[in-house]
Amino acid sequence: MKRIISLLAVLAVAAAAVGGAGTASAETRASNVDIVQTAVAAGQFTTLASLLQKAGLVDTLATGGPFTVFAPTDAAFAKVPKATLDALAADPAKLKAVLLYHVVPGRVTAADVVKLTSAKTAEGRxxxxxxxxxxxxVDAAQVTTPDVGATNGVIHVIDSVLIPQEATATASKTIVQTAVAAGSFKTLASLLKKAGLVGTLQGKGPFTVFAPTDAAFAKVPKATLASLAKNKAKLRSVLLYHVVKGNVPAAKVVMLRSAKTLNGKAVSIRVNGGNVLVGGARVTTADVKASNGVIHVVNKVLIP
Incomplete structure (x- = not known):
């Protein structure tokens, strides 16, 4: 990390380049500094720089290449559960795999990216x-600033961290256990119990659950919730409308227009202004792993 910090004094030009990355060509911006120097000078990639150091990838990205890096900001890393980051930081091999999942060999500018449907990363996937x-x-992350040039490649800034599911440790808790442990799904957990669905969602699965928080349930009129709580069949129908069979990570969700739920009806899916909307509810946190599936947190209750 000393090497990274020592670069800051001479990299004002790179910081200016990132700040004005909206229009200039990748070949004309930050042409005197490498990818790592450019990221450090920008001031919004301190977590990424620290993790690159832990994974032993600083020299690779500073001297090798050319590379294309989809770089998550500090704000993007702040969305990742602390437990996930701590687990990665404690396992250099898995951390390295996740970071290399953000790197594509070669210089792939925005003009090239938009022509692709996929790109093989240095991690292998x-x-x-x-x-x-x-x-x-890119997967579920939106490119917010493209074509930040460097001597050995190009950076595209993204708003979410890309974590391939296979690269992280297998979750030990089921979907229900994960929701209960989070502490923000008390209403959902209570209603699942009333509907007799706890056993189902603790089963083998896998399932994908669009899980409304307690704040989301607080938006539903009390009379509606009371009515559902008294009618087990309707309650089950509403709750199952939040569940899709199979493990559907965010990278696949954004490719869909709809998904058939265990309720039997299909829920609509669309991307609008960088937000993923499922049946009108916005996904606020994606890809919360569980041992029998994945949870995407939503800000509204889906009522067919």
Whole structure:
């Protein structure tokens, strides 16, 4: 890390380049500094720089290449559960795999990216790429600043961390246990119990659950909740409308227009302004892993 910090004094030009990355060509910006120097000078990639150091990838990205890096900001890393980051930081091999999942060999500018549907990463797996309403998504992350040039490649800034499911430790808790442990799904847990669905969602699965928080349930009129609580069949129907069979990570969700739920009806899916909307509810946290599936947190209750 001393090497990274020592670069800050001479990299004002790189910081300016990132700040004005909206229009200039990747070949004309930050042409005198490498990828790591450019990221450090920008001031919004301190977590990424620290993790690159822990994984032993600083020299690789500073001297090798050319590379294309989809770089998550500090704000993007702040969305990742602390337990997940701590687990990765404690396992250099898995941390390295996750970081290399953000790196594509070669210089792939935005003009090239928009022509692709996928790109093979230095980690070995491929990223899904999609353009929606003029916005570029890499897996579930949106590119917020493209074509930040460096001497040995190009950086595309993204708003979420890309974590391939296979690269992280297998979750030990089921979907229900994970929701209960989070502490923000008390209403959902209570209603699952009333509907007799706890056993189902603790089963083998896998399941994908769009889980409304307690704040989401607080938006539902009390009379509606009371009515559902008294009618087990309707309650089950509503809750199962939040569940999709199979493990559907965010990278696949953004590729869909709808998904059939265990309720029997299909829920609509669309991407709007960088937000993923499921049946009108916004996904606020994606890819919360469980031993029998995945949870995507939503800000509204889905009522067919």
């Amino acid at each position: 491929s990223l899904a790429i999609k353009v929606v309403n003029g916005s570029v998504f």
